[in-house]
Amino acid sequence: MAESAALPGLAIPGSSISDVPRHSAVVRVTHWVMTLSFVGLLVSGVAILLSHPRLYWGETGAAGAPSLIDLPLPFVLANQNGWGRHLHFLSAWVLVLNGLLYALSGFLTQHFRKNLLPAKSDLTWRSFSQVISRHVRLQRPDAEEARTYNVLQRITYLVVVFGLFPLVIWTGLAMSPAITSVAPVLVTVFGGQQSARTIHFFVSCFLLLFLFVHIGMICLAGFGNRVRSMITGHTALGKEEA
Amino acid sequence: MTKLLSRRKLITSGLAATAGASGLAVAVRLAGRYGLIPPDHGGIYGPGETLTYAAHRLLTRHSLAREFSRSQISNPPFANEIAPPGDHFKRLQTDGFKDWRLSVEGLVAQPASLSLDDVKRFPASRQITEIACEEGWSYVAEWVGTPLVDVLRAAGIMPQARYVVYFSIEKAWWESVDMADALHPQTLLAYAMNGGDLPVAFGGPLRLRVPRQLGYKSVKFINRLAVTDSLKPFGKGLGSAAPEGGYAWYAGI
Numbered sequence: 346m347a348e349s350a351a352l353p354g355l356a357i358p359g360s361s362i363s364d365v366p367r368h369s370a371v372v373r374v375t376h377w378v379m380t381l382s383f384v385g386l387l388v389s390g391v392a393i394l395l396s397h398p399r400l401y402w403g404e405t406g407a408a409g410a411p412s413l414i415d416l417p418l419p420f421v422l423a424n425q426n427g428w429g430r431h432l433h434f435l436s437a438w439v440l441v442l443n444g445l446l447y448a449l450s451g452f453l454t455q456h457f458r459k460n461l462l463p464a465k466s467d468l469t470w471r472s473f474s475q476v477i478s479r480h481v482r483l484q485r486p487d488a489e490e491a492r493t494y495n496v497l498q499r500i501t502y503l504v505v506v507f508g509l510f511p512l513v514i515w516t517g518l519a520m521s522p523a524i525t526s527v528a529p530v531l532v533t534v535f536g537g538q539q540s541a542r543t544i545h546f547f548v549s550c551f552l553l554l555f556l557f558v559h560i561g562m563i564c565l566a567g568f569g570n571r572v573r574s575m576i577t578g579h580t581a582l583g584k585e586e587a
Numbered sequence: 588m589t590k591l592l593s594r595r596k597l598i599t600s601g602l603a604a605t606a607g608a609s610g611l612a613v614a615v616r617l618a619g620r621y622g623l624i625p626p627d628h629g630g631i632y633g634p635g636e637t638l639t640y641a642a643h644r645l646l647t648r649h650s651l652a653r654e655f656s657r658s659q660i661s662n663p664p665f666a667n668e669i670a671p672p673g674d675h676f677k678r679l680q681t682d683g684f685k686d687w688r689l690s691v692e693g694l695v696a697q698p699a700s701l702s703l704d705d706v707k708r709f710p711a712s713r714q715i716t717e718i719a720c721e722e723g724w725s726y727v728a729e730w731v732g733t734p735l736v737d738v739l740r741a742a743g744i745m746p747q748a749r750y751v752v753y754f755s756i757e758k759a760w761w762e763s764v765d766m767a768d769a770l771h772p773q774t775l776l777a778y779a780m781n782g783g784d785l786p787v788a789f790g791g792p793l794r795l796r797v798p799r800q801l802g803y804k805s806v807k808f809i810n811r812l813a814v815t816d817s818l819k820p821f822g823k824g825l826g827s828a829a830p831e832g833g834y835a836w837y838a839g840i
Contacts, residue, residue: 409665
């Protein structure tokens, strides 16, 4: 209660509602730092892409060479995307250092094992279809789900944390001529620099898709309470309608 | 009891803050001493640029840019747009660049003014490397030229040298690299490309190839080199024309 009292606008009214701990301080701080850096990367990534919105496969690619996809975007930011590049690399440093802190803490506190690794009993078709059918019918989560993650959430978070983010960082590094001079394998496994760039773009699209679904689900589950619990660390049971 | 606790807390957090601040100060001083701070380290984006440059300098001092096989050479290579050549350039071009001069100045024992033939008299080095533009496109080509290190050594680099500034005949285009890149065996004064003289569209007669950095560091139409211990006297003191136009000085990304 102490923390929510410090944020009067977010204070939980009434004492009849049970107030349970939800997110640890490290998870909360790294979540919001990551949000900020991700927005920075997204905006600047678009700015960089707009200087050459064509994607290629293989080692090389340029105007006049066959492309994989010509994105329906104008070539508008030639010679003026310097700010985008600066913001992209600064945000990338924040994201990577913050991510390392999150991952280290997640392993040390067993957050990943306890809260994200699905229970064996949940890895059944029955359990999946139950969760999916509840999602399809846009049902609000029950009280138990306000305390913990369901199997679909767990798998999604694991894919994002250990799949998409490492891959987007890796393909980013694979575009650096200096980094690949030390470790050429970083780029050769993708079949070349332009392939790495293309994968970087599509993984970013998946991360953006995750962001939309994530926000959509939060709205469905009760925006106020979910955001509050990611700020204060506490969730108010029975207030899911908030 | 609370008073005691809060005093203890005050002392510990005070000590922690002092340790943190002095740790950062020591790190900054060490980074400065070992040349890990780029000339464009100021401003809100400065910390990102500094982290990148420092990390790359610690990791990539001697590493070699990837080289490719002959079959991977892009055909045709992409000729990026260049500004229309000035009258001075056109006059030099009509004479087959026989009056082209590369001046070597600054912290060298013997400043020199080299013709293209003088540059070609050094042992030639060839590389098949990729040039990648910050915009996103790239191509592979074979370049032949004189390693910058050979020209600098011949002029006698003074021990206090820290950077090499290089200038295009186009006034607005100049860049610089630190000694790690200047002395790197793949940094070439390129005069030939893909089996012929370096075409004007690709920076002929002389282009500096810096294959471990993005394309804008490979400046076209090179006619002047200046060895220096400080980048302050050049332009706005940010190291090159790129930061003055909003781009990073170090482009190893």
